[in-house]
Amino acid sequence: MAGELADSSSRKKEALFANREEFARIVPLLRERGYAVIGPTIEQGAIVYAPIDSVEQLPIGWTDRQEAGMYRLERRADDAWFGYVVGPFSWKQYLFPPHTKMSESLLTAEGWEFRAVEDDAPMYAFLGVRACDLAALAIQDRVFMNGPYVDPVYEKRRRRALTIAVNCTQAAPTCFCASMGTGPHCRYGFDIAVTELSDGFLLEVGSERGEEIVSGLATSAATELQMAEAHQRRARAVAQITRKLDTHDIRNVLLSQLEHPRWQHVAERCLSCANCTMVCPTCFCCSVEEVADLAETRVERHRSWDSCFNWNFSYMNGGIVRQDIRARYRQWLTHKLASWIDQFGVSGCVGCGRCITWCPVGIDLTEEVAVIRGEAT
Amino acid sequence: MSTAACAGVRPDSAHPWVATPATIVRIDQEVPGVATYYLELCDEKARSDYRFQPGQFNMLYLPGAGEIAISVSGDPAAAGPYAHTIRRAGNVTGSLWQLKVGDKLGIRGPFGSGWPLGECQGRDVVLVAGGIGLAPLRPVIYSLSKWENELGRRVLLCGARSPETLLYHSQYLQWIEAGWQVETTVDRASPDWNGHVGAVTLLLERLRSVDASRAVLFCCGPEVMMKFSAMVALRRGWSADRIWISMERNMQCAVGWCGHCQWGPAFICRDGPVFRYDRIAPFLDVPGL
Ligand SMILES: Cc1cc2nc3c(=O)[nH]c(=O)nc-3n(C[C@H](O)[C@H](O)[C@H](O)COP(=O)(O)OP(=O)(O)OC[C@H]3O[C@@H](n4cnc5c(N)ncnc54)[C@H](O)[C@@H]3O)c2cc1C
């Protein structure tokens, strides 16, 4: 069923066990099958998702400490491979890349000729997708594939990609996936889901493609004890989630509070740096730029990530619609948590906490919402 | 907000972001700084498939300069070429100004929601246009001019900066003959002008020939003008669900992906540009949305 998105929800979950040595073989196994494996690895003091060719590149023995406006890597007491939460990257880097050549125009004797640029991205295998990120993938699917128009770049990459989810066994103080109903347990949308145990990995197969990969590893049926350990480790993540966002009637709450004084309050702290939109796994705003050769006979159109925090994002008729940071932050938050529901039928927030961690001044959307709701001051 | 049905048929393109070539077959200078470009799709199949609804727009692409949203301003029943009435504004429209008949550009569309002509059935219809805002309304005039008995009164209220910027004025007589009551007003009169002076909302204020309680209002122009027109109409007894306006924001994709055209809960490219007033009224009052 290549080309089909994993529908793991409909499959019966028979857990398998692979020891570390055996599970390590999954990377070469995937590479043999033509996948470019993207997994967590340490770069410039953060755990990012990047091409890997061996499990040795995983952040073995490292963890991330996160708070509002703070991220730090620390040594773990053990040698866990997936003992961290989420970093500044999300999988959108690969499905909706920061820069894409979309089309090109050639000036011929008959005038301009327009054509699409064939996307030459590899077939990806994503290793280490968290539950919140599975939800984010499903949200971007709605944006780029499930409307009246289909984005060919996203669609091709997404349909070919293999998703190996890794259940969280710990959570950061910035996580609030439980409030958003997205995590921490991976329940759908994966080809394989993994829970890391002390001496190996519990594997759940979510699709035929996943099955084919897992069948290449030496596994055994998971024992009761292993299942209990996995359960207990996942429960630890659940217990560690303390941050909350009350989503009750949130669309109407926010869209009826467009003149709330809190927007001004947050505007006085927000730098309009756009970090929050760059790290957010669901933000999709972009701009198109013309790139011409010197003779102007060949012109490419490049699509790049943009942000509603950029001052000229709302440029129109010689002026800027959202002139101040108040208007821009309001746009971001109301889009994410309210108008997204009108547009795509789901919230645009999965509760991953990245925007809280990577905001240089530590602005926390859960706190802003609570104030706007009148629950805090 | 529900996704508006894309009633028009768009040129066949596997990639929603790739334009189809079109040739400029005629250019009419309208008023200073405004010209109508008649575009013919080069591909025969695209040409025969192309249909648009009054109020829909195309994305016009000039390689090297960029892409802009422009309403189709011609008769939806005609087989093409397709009229686009364009005001010279900045970069892309400035480059367009350099083009001549026979030159080619790219086109994508049609996009967006159109004016709901079905709502006009058996009712009085008032069109309120400010400046270039008449361009997206002209297809309505063409269409409703052909209706016979199904319609009440047809009124066009037109505002412009000055008498020489009244768009399409050479067609007014034709429209009057087709049954339209055409009223004009200007912000700044010239010595030989003996018509109305002031905002187009004044014309709406004074309009007595229609039954407001059953009339339909389509309005396009600057945002403040549309807001005040709607206020006047409500005061005159219009029902909020029989007022439609056409909104505008920066647009880069026209298909709900780039995020630029967002306005409150809507993508203007996808859910608009034509909105029913009662559905968006609260957002019109919020500055900087
Ligand atoms: C649905 C819709 C229908 C329109 N119909 C018409 C029409 O029939 N006739 C007409 O003259 N104009 C129309 N406009 C406005 C027209 O799109 C702008 O005047 C045009 O984009 C200005 O481009 P520019 O490059 O010359 O100006 P610049 O000021 O150099 O603008 C640079 C870029 O910003 C964006 N931009 C700037 N202003 C607007 C704007 N008002 N709307 C959308 N994007 C903008 C465009 O990408 C533009 O290329 C319409 C706009 C919308 C949204």
Ligand code: SF4
């Ligand atoms: S808004 Fe913040 S918490 Fe929500 S998905 Fe985006 S980055 Fe994660």
Ligand code: SF4
């Ligand atoms: S909320 Fe924080 S991360 Fe987002 S733009 Fe403002 S300062 Fe930057």
Ligand code: FES
């Ligand atoms: S123009 Fe891109 S989302 Fe509407």
